[in-house]
Amino acid sequence: MANSALDRTDRLRRPAGIRSLQLGDTKVSYVPDGDVRLRPRALFPDTTDEVWAAHPELLDVSGHLVASIGALLVEHGDRALLIDAGFGPQRLPAAPDGPRGVIHGGALLESLAQLGRGSETVEAIAFTHLHPDHLGWAWHPAPGGDRPAFAHADYLVSAPEWAQRDLLKEQGMTAEVTALAPLVRPVVDGQEIFPGVHVRISAGHTAGHAEYVITSGGQRLIAFGDSLHSPIQVDHPEWSSAFDHDPVGAADHRRRLVVELKEPDTIGFGGHFADAVFGQVRQNDSGPAWRPLDARPTGDDQ
Template sequence: MATTTEFDRARLTSAPRVRSLQLGELKITYVPDGLCLCKPRGWLTGTTDADWAANRDHLDDGGFLPAAIGGLLVEQGDRALLIDTGFGPESYPDDPANPAIGGIHGGALLDGLRRLGREPSQIEAVAITHLHLDHLGWAWSTEPGTDAPPFANATHFIAAPEWDRRDLAAEAGATEERLAAFAPRVRTVEDGEEIFPGVRASFSVGHTFGHATYTITGGGQRLIAFGDAMHAPIQVTHPEWGCTLDHDPAEATEQRRRLVDELSRPDTIGYGNHFGDVVFGRAERRPDGRFTWVPVA
């Protein structure tokens, strides 16, 4: 049975585009930074060739599982929060020796913000879901042509357990040197804490030791920015498929199952940072009891 709808099939393997929606007084906009081409069997552990043959619509012509990279801009009038900061001004070709990740590139986020009328210096706060490089690239990088970070005026919110065990992030490339570049701007947050009007942090450990999601509420709806609790729309249908980078695979699986159930509620929208060009959506139940990701913007 297909895991996608006719509406979104062509967008699953497309490079991400700017997408926006309104929640009451809050304007929510996805701002692309780049793209990662994942090797499906190495990236989503436990999957087989037969699994991907049955879900070929999720793969591009080269057999890669495209993963969008970007940030989520939350605006309330003149105020602005950014959830995650993309990969930053780096680019790497496919390494055949890497079983999980093909080519990856970033760098478009700052120009995207400016096209939306937001100078990076106007962002008052940055919320990081977890300490992997494709979520904090522009937090530690300097803006090209300058010697200053683009979000130097922003408080950087990070879940307290994630920051307390930031030593674990070094394995994924977030070295002590890179973290030191924005450490003075970090403020740790606790589970359930409001960090911006209508935006609350929730601990959702599993992918990393202190992974966080951010729930945005407005206009009688809520949007769950779930970071890397899921990496691809196919995991809405198969939450048992984990990611090779999951710190605690069993807990990460339970988090995905709970998340899919939440995303099936009529008042709830999900934001999947890596979900190709279908980053906003809901989980719709199928006749077989599983769910399908249905885009809403």
């Protein structure tokens, strides 16, 4: 049943559990923290009701897109890097308008423990960008303490993203910026930040959005952050999300990214892609499409 079309459809309607892939000497694992429900027409303003009527497999019973929230754990030997930091131990009700429905986090530290990792074993967090659903555990105090669980680690942020941090303060994120500042180490395009992991600046979603390219064992994984929010954008890269800072620039980058994801031995990681976070782009009769990989599930996630 795990490989059936029905199971693949169900995976697009539920948040991801822990899933792992082995790339040569490097292991990558999705680390769940929570999820957010998104209003599809508000998220993708260029779509229509007809579009979503034709894609019921992407919507839950309430008509929302299900977007996972979590992090990517990269392990090489006894070393560990985390890409993004979830939403943190909080829950918000649905916004009265706009794309966002109910959003919650809180599971990341427990998920790490299931993977055999304590937060103290993570040497750095590499952020794709500084939106709240990607930096939660980097600034929220850990349960029972007054410091974040990763306060010992380096916080790697693309130099252009960090240079425009005043924009975050204007958006009401002064507390987050203040908490991050002592730990931030800016990184630049092409920099190797961990064995086989390189930074790639891909502005569009935010002014300094970063992707991370992980190469090992003759394979390449592109952790593309919020360059894409949903598998539907693989076939329609022209559809920018309401959260994109530069919709035109984001669409231009997505077109190039989709072409790149079609290349041999290339895997994509879409952290918001419901329970299909690892996948490849393959051509079908209607165009390129996201094909989830059967990454090894852990625990009860079958």
